[in-house]
Amino acid sequence: MKISPLFKKAYDNMRPGRITMEGFLGDDERTLTDIISEDEKEVKFLKMDFEIISSKLKYFLNEGLKGLGEPLTVDKKWLVRVDEARGRLPCPFEDKIVNKKTVYVKNVEKNLDFFYSDLSIHLIEAHHFFEGKGSTFRLEPSLIKQILEI
Amino acid sequence: MEYKFLFDSLVIAGISTILALLIIIVDSIVNNYGEVTISINDNKKVIKAKGGSSLLTTLSAERIFIPSACGGRGTCGACKVIVTTDIGPVYPTEKPFMDKSELETNTRLSCQIKVKQDVSIKIPEELFLIKKIKARVEKITDLTHDIKEIIFKFNEGVDFSFKAGQYVQLEIPPYEKIKDFTQRAYSISSAPKIKDKIELLIRLVPGGILTTYVFKFMKEEMEFDIIGPMGDFIVRENNSVMICGAGGSGMAPIKSIIEDMIDNNIKDREIWYFFGARSASDQFYIEKFRSYEKILPNFHYVPMISESESGDRWKGEKGMITTVMDKFLKTKIDKNAPREGYLCGSPGMIDACVKIMKDNGIKEENIYYDKF
Missing domain, CATH: 2.40.30.10 (Translation factors)
Structure with a gap:
């Protein structure tokens, strides 16, 4: 399959040491197109859509910011903490620059947790990209569904 | 047939090798900038180094360390220096980190600019230390x-x-x-x-x-x-009341400041230290700071929790740091005395505390902070 220049550039930017030290692909050896299309199928199978996922992720980011750097309980069910670091990160698709924020969310009832970044929200919303398998910031759609109860 | 395949493979391998060698030769010619001179602070220090690397890396190799939080990836915007030589326009990777005055003074990110020619720069004197x-x-x-x-x-x-x-x-x-x-x-x-x-x-x-x-x-x-x-998050020497606020590991610089005042026997200055955490189990150093209150008679330690957990026996202040700080500024801290703010924590916490301090009459120029 022919790879578009945009995807080729994004794939290069996702390698370790380009934008982040660890990169965005983990140890996933699939092409960027395959990673995205397989996750799109998974999202559909789980009866979710990207708009709902990104709006939920934004909701917990905004609620977590109210903790002013400390964890706080959201809607009596989730423990949320937002860490902010100095600086900004460009999207590997080169269409946005975001602040460096990490959101930790724990569903206290289910004792399940995960974390994501400002950039994760944009990558999911705009590019349907959850990162490659094995990447530290990879978000599994099934885990999102379980933890955020979408 | 097999010989032809072998011959073709050898030809392709040979051409590839020649092309690779050509690339190496061209690269060494095009990217060989030779020795360059970096003049720092009007020739206060002059460095001769091999050109071609980033200014940040070149200075670091000469043991001049420009603060950088991202290791030179151009994502933190910390490694700013003023370049007084014309080295071309600001790169798109630098612009998001520059305000108008920095662009006017030709401030650059030292991790993004390569040293390809002799260059003059200005850096704060304390960086030499x-x-x-x-x-x-x-x-x-x-x-x-x-x-x-x-x-x-x-x-x-x-x-x-x-x-x-x-x-x-x-x-x-x-x-x-x-x-x-x-x-x-x-x-x-x-x-x-x-x-x-x-x-x-x-x-x-x-x-x-x-x-x-x-x-x-x-x-x-x-x-x-x-x-x-x-860093320049240090105590200003005057008699203003110090209003300190921190959360989590933001405790660090304030602890150093209080312990330094104890070591220097500065007992007359009034200090209020608000330290926020979510629960009692997230609080630490309480006994240490209670002992400091006994050494410094005008030091007041105000730890608080924002949420209770089952089993918490917390008897101290409850609420967000902004709520508790606001209450104390309105009811316990002399409004007529000159006051200064010292804050360390997340950008969100600092912005919220700055607003509370300003709403209570503390001038913004008297609020100092160390954002993570």
């Missing part, structure tokens, strides 16, 4: 489930001088998927009187490269490079 020193982990103590107190001991004879409130950069080696050395900035939590060791408070950040290393791999007796001291 920054050292890179080896330090051994002497002791690691868990303060809470996600904050560690780590004491680093320098080698014999090292005299590490710093001002209370300053920070250092800790460097860790590659590990697991991380292939490069990584540096991150941490405020010093010990007092400047102690010169053979420093204490840092490190909080685990989910997915954080350095903090993950600290929590998974750092052990006592291991040796690391520490670069510093850096």
Whole structure:
């Protein structure tokens, strides 16, 4: 399959040491197109859509910011903490620059947790990209569904 | 047939080798900038170095350390220097970090500009004092489930001088998927009187490269490079009432400042220190600061929790740091006395506390902070 220049550039930017030290692909050896299309199928199978996922992720980011750097309980069910670091990160698709924020969310009832970044929200919303398998910031759609109860 | 295939393969391999050699030769000619001269602060220091690397890397090799939180990836915007030589326009990777006045003074990110020609730069004088020193982990103590107190001991004879409130950069080696050395900035939590060791408070950040290393791999007796001291978050010497606020590992510089005042017998200054955490189990150093209240008669420590957990026997203040600080500014702290703010924490916490302080009549120019 022919790879578009945009995807080729994004794939290069996702390698370790380009934008982040660890990169965005983990140890996933699939092409960027395959990673995205397989996750799109998974999202559909789980009866979710990207708009709902990104709006939920934004909701917990905004609620977590109210903790002013400390964890706080959201809607009596989730423990949320937002860490902010100095600086900004460009999207590997080169269409946005975001602040460096990490959101930790724990569903206290289910004792399940995960974390994501400002950039994760944009990558999911705009590019349907959850990162490659094995990447530290990879978000599994099934885990999102379980933890955020979408 | 087989001979022809072998011959074709050899021809292709030969052409590839020649092309690769040509690329190496062209690269060495085009990117060979020879020796370049870097003049710092009107020739106060002049460096001769091999051209072609970033200004940040070139200066670091000459043991001049420009603060950088991202290790030169152009994502933190910390490594700014003023370039007085014309080296061309600001790159798109630099622009998001520059305000109007910085663009006018030709401020650049030293990690983004390559040294290809002789260049003159201006940097703050105190950067000449920054050292890179080896330090051994002497002791690691868990303060809470996600904050560690780590004491680093320098080698014999090292005299590490710093001002209370300053920070250092800790460097860790590659590990697991991380292939490069990584540096991150941490405020010093010990007092400047102690010169053979420093204490840092490190909080685990989910997915954080350095903090993950600290929590998974750092052990006592291991040796690391520490670069510093850096920063201008220091106490202004006057008689203003100090209103301090911090949360989590933001405790570090304020602790150093209070302990420095004890060491220097500064007992007459009024200090209020508001320290926020979510629950009682997230609070630490309470007994230590209660003992400081006995040494400094005008020091008031106000720890608070924002949420109770079952079993909490918390009898202190409850609420967000902004709520408690606002209450004290309105009811307990003299409104007519000159007041100064000292804040360390997340950008969100600092912005919220600055607003509370301004709403209570503290001038913005008298509020000092150290955003993570």
